[in-house]
Amino acid sequence: MTDTDDxxxxxxxxxxxxxxxxENGYVDPDAALSTLEHHIEILREETD
Numbered sequence: 001m002t003d004t005d006d007x008x009x010x011x012x013x014x015x016x017x018x019x020x021x022x023e024n025g026y027v028d029p030d031a032a033l034s035t036l037e038h039h040i041e042i043l044r045e046e047t048d
Contacts, residue, residue: 007046014039 001009015036022032 004047007043011039011043 018027018032018035018039021027022029027035
């Protein structure tokens, strides 16, 4: 695996976790979106 593959795999795992938390009612939509945006920023940094 490359570093990019690792970063994408980590992002997908984190995104799945956020979605699961949202679907279970643990976070509201604004918090879920904010968390996803944060994970996207990290992914961009790690793949540049």
